[in-house]
Amino acid sequence: MSGGVGPIAIETRDVIKRYAGNTAVNQVSLQVKRGEFVSLLGPSGCGKTTLLRLLGGLEQPDEGAVLLSGQDVSGIPAYGRNTNMIFQQLALFPHMDVFNNIAYGLKVRKTPKSEIKRRVQDMLELVQLGDYSRRAISRLSGGQAQRVAIARALINKPEVLLLDEPLSALDMQLRLDMQRELKRIQREFGGTFIFVTHDQNEAMNMSDRIGVMRDGKLLQYGTPDEIYERPVDSFVAKFIGDTNLLQVKMLVEEEGRVWVQAGGLKLAVRPQEGLPAISAGSKASLSIRYEYLRTGEAANSCVNRLEGIVTESVYGGASIRYTLDMGGHIQLQASSLYQRGDARYAPGDSLLIGFNPEDGLLLPNEASVHRESSL
Numbered sequence: 001m002s003g004g005v006g007p008i009a010i011e012t013r014d015v016i017k018r019y020a021g022n023t024a025v026n027q028v029s030l031q032v033k034r035g036e037f038v039s040l041l042g043p044s045g046c047g048k049t050t051l052l053r054l055l056g057g058l059e060q061p062d063e064g065a066v067l068l069s070g071q072d073v074s075g076i077p078a079y080g081r082n083t084n085m086i087f088q089q090l091a092l093f094p095h096m097d098v099f100n101n102i103a104y105g106l107k108v109r110k111t112p113k114s115e116i117k118r119r120v121q122d123m124l125e126l127v128q129l130g131d132y133s134r135r136a137i138s139r140l141s142g143g144q145a146q147r148v149a150i151a152r153a154l155i156n157k158p159e160v161l162l163l164d165e166p167l168s169a170l171d172m173q174l175r176l177d178m179q180r181e182l183k184r185i186q187r188e189f190g191g192t193f194i195f196v197t198h199d200q201n202e203a204m205n206m207s208d209r210i211g212v213m214r215d216g217k218l219l220q221y222g223t224p225d226e227i228y229e230r231p232v233d234s235f236v237a238k239f240i241g242d243t244n245l246l247q248v249k250m251l252v253e254e255e256g257r258v259w260v261q262a263g264g265l266k267l268a269v270r271p272q273e274g275l276p277a278i279s280a281g282s283k284a285s286l287s288i289r290y291e292y293l294r295t296g297e298a299a300n301s302c303v304n305r306l307e308g309i310v311t312e313s314v315y316g317g318a319s320i321r322y323t324l325d326m327g328g329h330i331q332l333q334a335s336s337l338y339q340r341g342d343a344r345y346a347p348g349d350s351l352l353i354g355f356n357p358e359d360g361l362l363l364p365n366e367a368s369v370h371r372e373s374s375l
């Protein structure tokens with residue numbers, strides 16, 4: 001298989017899946033290109049696993065269609081599709097060694113022995129377990145077992161590999177290592193991987209595109225940059241990264257700026273491209289990422305300048321996070337890059353903070369928009 005991103009590998013069209021009165025997946029349309037690494041991200045119960053199982057044929061849609069390489073595969077069970085799945089419980093065969101675990105799919109298909117040997121060896125090289133062929137499964141570390149599961153799932157060259165939180169049982173350091181490993185394996189193998197996680201950092205670290213889900217809906221589908229910088233609503237803004245969300249009232253739009261009011265504060269923000277216009281007098285959310293708020297000297301040159309009282313100061317090595325009381329029950333958090341010798345503020349200090357119109361994002365309050373970033 002060649003690397004790079006190609007035509008659409010797998011796709012859902014308005015897929016709906018219901019369980020006894022509960023709509024687990026609600027009209028989801030998703031397109032994943034060949035060679036992409038896509039994560040499905042969202043809180044517990046939002047429908048990620050159900051969507052993955054629909055892609056893999058472990059569930060069938062009540063409405064809508066699933067297409068694999070342009071062919072409608074709705075109704076075709078998992079064994080009839082050229083997809084494969086890895087679960088959190090890796091389900092390796094404990095009584096077989098590494099070789100036989102990986103070879104299993106080929107043996108079932110009665111592949112000639114010499115070919116099995118060659119392809120298992122290729123897979124062992126891919127996952128960097130070249131010398132582990134005869135090792136018992138019980139004698140593998142957590143990370144090695146993950147690699148065996150990946151090799152076993154890839155040996156039949158599935159068009160799409162579906163991964164359901166396979167790293168969530170690993171401790172933090174190993175989990176970070178395996179994130180990098182999975183990306184490397186995906187690049188070398190050149191396949192299409194779809195990965196379910198509820199960990200936003202994991203999704204950001206690994207993905208070409210992220211699908212953010214909530215209540216069975218795909219709220220937004222885009223690159224990590226798009227999702228972080230242009231979230232479609234306040235839920236996505238808060239779910240990915242740290243952000244201040246202020247309830248604001250729209251005042252007027254003038255000279256390319258929208259003036260909004262939050263408590264006693266009047267703030268200028270840039271009108272939003274690609275989002276529905278919010279009319280004067282109505283309510284919206286203003287999202288300002290912690291790191292977009294400048295503090296101290298740096299705030300002086302900002303269009304919006306505000307004075308707050310520090311209520312908390314948390315030292316994080318490379319940065320400091322301040323919590324500020326802005327009066328009128330408004331609290332803001334600001335994260336400043338920190339180098340030894342920089343000014344530091346303590347609880348009780350007054351601190352000037354600021355941001356420019358382009359660093360504030362006005363968002364509709366509800367998840368009332370459903371936008372897919374253009375492919």
Ligand SMILES: Nc1ncnc2c1ncn2[C@@H]1O[C@H](COP(=O)(O)OP(=O)(O)OP(=O)(O)O)[C@@H](O)[C@H]1O
Pocket residue numbers: 019020022023024042043044045046047048049050051198
């Ligand atoms: N087999 C089933 N029968 C009944 N309800 C189900 C079934 N599978 C899932 N659901 C329901 O569908 C909804 C979506 O579940 P799903 O497992 O897809 O969510 P998820 O986002 O993967 O959650 P988690 O991160 O907790 O695994 C939930 O309300 C769940 O209870």
